[in-house]
Amino acid sequence: MTRCRLCGSAALESVVDLGATPPCESFLAADQLDLPEPAYPLHLRVCTDCWLAQIPPLITPEDTFKEYAYFSSYSTSWVEHARTFVADAVERVGLGPDSFVVEVASNDGYLLKHVVDRGIRCLGIEPSVNVGAAARDAGVPTLTEFLSPETGAAVRAEHGPANLVVANNVYAHIPDVVGFTQGLRALVADDGWVSIEVQHLLTLIEENQYDTVYHEHFQYYTVASAIRALASGGLALVDVELLPTHGGSIRLLARPAEVAGEPSRRVADVLDREKAAGLQELSGYTEFSARVAKVRRDLLKFLIEAAERGESVVGYGAPGKGNTLLNHCGIRPDLLAYTVDRNPYKHGRFTPGTRIPILAPEQIAADKPDYVLVLPWNLRTELVEQLSFVHEWGGRLVFPIPELSIVEDAAVKEIAT
Known part of the structure; x- marks a missing residue:
């Protein structure tokens, strides 16, 4: 890796080097045990210009997500998290029978089934053939596709703009962060909302959560780096929530930049926490590798x-x-x-x-x-x-x-x- 995928800077510094591993979802069948197994370097670096933490894009989403082993509905707590989110979003956004909700990386319909139950029109965009089929079997309309600016524009042309676009646990999974963000903007109505949930780099560093670094996760966000990523596609952050999910996540609530207005006080508070933790300077990253080594030894x-x-x-x-x-x-x-x-x-x-x-x-x-x-x-x-x-x-x-x-x-x- 020689350039930051968000800002193009060459100022990339090592955070932790985990050696070389196979892709984490490439589970082996019994008849594959005597075959060669590819492994790829797993080296986390941070850009000291925009502070986006990232690994090299050594595998592609197409390698991983066409046939996928993860089904969200097997986690009881995650399904309940999704149900609560939908209930809150109905109130926050004012969703009703005439509304349209799109979820990107909708998996097996774990979230949109709650939207369907409320009689609200929705569509999942899910690249994995097998889990997308499970969603359709559960009654959730699902398009088998990766999100790009072109996909977003095509969905908007066919279904109309979305009042709410949801992207849970996918913003880290795409190497083309700028193109993906442009796809979100193409989907959302000019006065609509985008809700993104992604692991918070602050808790990853503070809680030694290094095992969430794997080849599917191309980047790792602070609120500061997420603001810059959203802006690359014409979106602006208006609010943030700290969540306990996945060991500590952030819910980024964004709107088209033209209607966003001033961000909430919570945005400033989290930015202050990140700055106090040293995540906008190298000092916040230098001891992480030693703490990772201790987890391994213990x-x-x-x-x-x-x-x-x-x-x-x-x-x-x-x-x-x-x-x-x-x-x-x-x-x-x-x-x-x-x-x-x-x-x-x-x-x-x-x-x-x-x-x-x-x-x-x-x-x-x-x-x-x-x-x-x-x-x-x-x-x-x-x-x-x-x-x-x-x-x-x-x-x-x-x-x-x-x-x-x-x-x-x-x-x-x-x-x-």
């Missing part, structure tokens, strides 16, 4: 010592972030016998790079392991409750991020290292 120490004691450790979940963690730490089936996932698509497959088997969740109760390593740590509250049965045989839950911790019943014991 997790490996725990797993090795458990193996030496003859204790069994299995995983829960097979999320993309888990594959960054497993590959960076070099964890293989000798230390993690298998992991389980609620998504049947992944059953019988193996994690990329580390080749750990993925089984159905029922396997945990059948085997009664000593420890369950929870890979989707961002769903901690949901999963501590969902996996409470593990304590029935004296098993314990382990969370690797932001620091290694073990859940023993209702208490949390921090591992000393």
Whole structure:
């Protein structure tokens, strides 16, 4: 990478180098285990001119999203998050029977099904053939396409401008951030709203969330860098909300620049927090790599010592972030016998790079392991409750991020290292 994809600057500084890993959603079938597996560098840098953190675009969205392993509806808390968002958006934007809502990267219809239930006209734009088909089966109109300025203009010409455009957990997933933002502007009405949810670089840095760095995530936003990205497509930020989702996200509420007006006080408050954390100077990034190394050492120490004691450790979940963690730490089936996932698509497959088997969740109760390593740590509250049965045989839950911790019943014991 020699140039920032947002501002074109050559002033890129290293934040953390995670080595080379396979794409995090390229789960392997059994008949692929003896075949070569491509791996790509995973090196996060930050532009010191516009402060957009980014990795090189070594894979394309077409490589990843035509056939996709992630189905949003398998997360109970995420579906509830979407339901609440729709209810709030109806009030905020004044949506009614004559309104039109578009969601970009609409996945399996997890959000728009709530719009359909309210009798509001909507359309999902989803590039993955398999999850888009699931959305249509659920009654959510869905176009199988990537968003570009041309796609946005075509949808607007056919369906009319959208009163609300939603882009949840996709603004990091596209290397052409300028073209994608122009596509959002093409979709939205001249007096409409755009709502974007994306992980906040502030919490990523502060909470050691380095496993959310993977090849699908081309860039990582502060509010300051998001303002510049939105402006590249003719949008202006009017409000921001801090969300707990994905370990700490920002909801960016934008409008066409011509009607946006002055941003809310919350925008200034978050910008002040980012500045205080040093995220508009290199000092805010310099210690991150050392803290990432400690997460790795602590997790490996725990797993090795458990193996030496003859204790069994299995995983829960097979999320993309888990594959960054497993590959960076070099964890293989000798230390993690298998992991389980609620998504049947992944059953019988193996994690990329580390080749750990993925089984159905029922396997945990059948085997009664000593420890369950929870890979989707961002769903901690949901999963501590969902996996409470593990304590029935004296098993314990382990969370690797932001620091290694073990859940023993209702208490949390921090591992000393």
